[in-house]
Amino acid sequence: MKDNAPQIVNIGKFQNKLVTADGQTRASVALTNPETLWFNTGTLCNIECVNCYIESSPTNDALVYISADEVRDYLDQIEDRNWPVREIGFTGGEPFMNPDMIEMARAALERGYEVLILTNAMRPMMRQKMREGLTELQRDYAGKLTLRVSLDHYRAGLHDKERGKGSFDKTVEGMKWLRDGGFRMAVAGRTVWGEDDEKSRQGYATLFNHHGFGIDAHDPARTVLFPEMDETVEVPEITTACWGILNKSPASVMCASARMVVKRKGAEKPAVLACTLLPYEPEFEMGHTLAEAEADVHLNHPHCAKFCVLGGASCSG
Structure with a gap:
């Protein structure tokens, strides 16, 4: 999947998961509070963005549609492992391309979880079957369901620059x-x-107020502004000493509280990943079960430094 990706400029870095390029102990993160389990519904999308970290498009099926039965199996595993999960997240691709999207969301809501669905709110969501399903979920589980809409900028021109003319x-x-x-x-x-x-x-507040969207633009959980994940930018490696230097706790990093389930094309069963941002990195695939996914995560990728430790970003609600 990364054949055409730009070459990483961090020469010599991120080669050994245990030590950094200068021989220091690489930082790792334990799964201390698993509160969010993500499901990638598949990489197919109705549009192709300029800088999509997962390379979603109308033709990329590297991650195939996960099924409702497979989701239920992992929901069972949450209970078996006694994980204190509060939120089930669905991302893609475009989740509403997956024909099981409504059934998967209902399966999580029925068990009392909050559900977060990431969507571009375009044609796949607006199909009659999906609108009917969403309306039923809203009727039955009001307050437990959130849809996070991808709106790259509050002005149409810049949003469309990323996502195509007319997408805003x-x-x-x-x-x-x-x-x-x-x-x-x-x-x-x-x-x-x-x-x-x-x-x-x-700018977002002005847009939201104009349309009466009821979204707090100043709440980072309701309006999430993500840094660009550019692998061509030089970033420092994170050592165990960095926690003290940065006055940051490993528990605050996303992989301390989340995992993501994906199903690769041709695979017999889904796999669990350490990070939602690294779907194609073999080192961050932890196995097929949540039990295997309880292992520590070594911060051996530029995204770990720029996006999570230094950027402070999180995908969860």
Whole structure:
């Protein structure tokens, strides 16, 4: 999947999962509070974004559709392992491309979990079957379901630069439908535009207020602004000493509280990954079960440093 990816510039770094390039002990993170289990519903998407970290597109099926029965198996494993999970997240690709999306969400909601679905709110979500299913879920589990809509910028021109001409208007149309149905919405944007945090959030606030979307632009959990995941940028490796230097706890890093389940094309069964951001890195595949996924994660990738430890980002709600 990475044949055409830019070459990593961190020469000599991120080669040994136990030690850094200068011989120091690499930092690792224990699964101390597994509160979110993510399911990748498949990499197929109705659009192809310029900088999609997972390379989703209308033709990329490297991660195939996961099924409702496979999701239920992992929900059983959560109970068997006594994980204190509060949230089940669904990401893609575009989750509403998966025909089992409504059934999978209901399976999690029936067991009392909060459900977070990441979507572009475009045509796949707006199909009649999906709208009917979402309406039923909202009726039965109001307050437990959140849809996080990908809105790369509050202005149409910059959003469309990433996602294609006309995509902003289609996404806003979907958000209006969610608004009218009383759904709880959040938004995921990008920080690549050179704006400071306050300017970005004020821009989103103006948009949300104009449409009555009821999203708090100044709440980082409701309006998540993700740093760009550029593997060509030089980043430092994270050593065990960094926790004290940065005054940061390993428990605050995403892999201390989350795992992701994927199903690879041609695989007999799904696999559990340490990180939602590294779907194609073999080192971060932990096995097929949640028991295997309880192992420590060594921070042996540029994303670990830039996105999580230094950027402080998290995919969870």
